[in-house]
Amino acid sequence: MRTATVAAAVVAFAAVTAAPAFAVNTYNATPAPERTEVGALVATWDNDANPATPDRVDWVCSGTMVDRDTFLTAAHCTTDWPSNVKFYVSLLQDVQSALDTAVGTPAQKAAAVGVQGVAHSDPAYPGTSAAPHDIAVVELPAAQVAARWSFTPATLPTAGRLDALGPQGLDDTGFTAVGYGTQESQRGPGGQTHPGGGVRMKATLGFNALNNNWLRLSMIESQGYGGVCYGDSGGPNFATVNGKRVLVATTITGDAPCYATNVAYRLDSPAARSFLAPFVTLP
Template identity: 80%
Template sequence: MLKRIATAAAALTLTLTFAGSAGAINTYNAAPAPERTEVGALVATWDDDADPATPDRVDWVCSGTMVDRDTFLTAAHCTTDWPPNVKFFVSLAQDVQGALDAAAAAHPSDPAAIAAAVGVQGVAHSDPAFSARQSDPHDISVIQLPAAAVAARWSFTPATLPTAGQLDALGPQGLSTTAFTVVGYGTQEATRGPGGQTHPGGGVRMKAPEGFNALTNAWLRLDMHAQHGNGGACYGDSGGPNFATLNGRQVLVATTITGDTPCYATNVVYRTDTASARGFLGQFVTLP
């Protein structure tokens, strides 16, 4: 059974239970990714009590990537179905959970100040065609940010997007010999304990290798079996990048969307080289 690898869609059960600066992605075949300075975490503040005037919740909820100086690419299911007063921030910190913990200590009971301490506030634009249609869900969104505020806090080189139909041009044979890397802040694979199945960790930018499995008109399916030398994505990695090494460059060919429930087998990622994805992204960035 597939499920969305997001925290935003189930914020109360997944995003608010993280503790400490544990690892992310899967524990096997994974490593920290401090060099991926263009990859960040989506932080949200929102209200869930009777007083909507001020936010009372704050947490990181998804992953994503800077694709130019003021545009953060993530998934539409990360930025939809929130209370009306939700506000989004982007943090490019290597350890966003640690940053949130430090900000919470400095600004107790002040979610707005905590979010501002760790990230830059932006405006979300979700693909209006976003739906659950598997043939092409349009599960893509961007956060538009003030470029000056981003530049004042972080140094990074924006990710390289693919050309139109670049994965189709490679074909199954070319893709099977292509190196793929997933990056994100998500939790670890399922573990079982006294309380049942849990997904520990999360909040630290990690990376893991993946292998090609299948290509469809909208999706790229990537293998993340440990026995194949791969790692993979889990909860909280939604919206984060999947890079393919093409002609010596890492190209952001897809974003993490879904996978198997325990996070052991397959990462199902939304292609960024399709006419659908490019039609949306072209409103915000210059495409190759």
């Protein structure tokens, strides 16, 4: 579960054919069928000389339902698309298999696995490396979502919640990343590849560093951690705070091979809360 676009040494973790794509590592990671509030962002778009008819469909990123009709993801997942792009959200455990077996046009396949919504990206994106504003939501018809899936929306953090934990509290906190991304870099006859993706996975990560907008988490295998990769962009990073699971950050970037660090956008920051306020009730 990894993502990138912040610094020269990192890579955005979106999983589109028009952009990068990733998933949770093979090491120290397990399926996450119980995380029913975590979903995949699916897109249809044009890829030929006839823009009137979308001819591509694929899952492109990860994200989380933060209320009954709001799917939280990353802005780099919802921007820089052809004008006829349409977004869908799927809460299926295995989105890739569902797309593989769906029949019909790209729009019909997308509708078979997900619910169509309207994306809203932070207008300040891409911002700067220190203040990236890399956050977006997809607003969905609540009745359609409820008719297809049962889930409990994720709990967002209060303002400055990670700061309040302090250095020792952050070191002692358990972090879990969830997403649909690809696997870490693997060498093969054709060079390095990132296989897999499209299945909801989870992994435990360790605290590395914190600043105003970024939470950095270690996913080093020898330390017992797993992590994220391409396609995990926009996906949740949960922390257990006072015995409760809280969605504290979203995966944005990391190292290109997907072995070392998950760089996640803090949701307890003023910038993130300012963007989210019109769409959800903040704690």
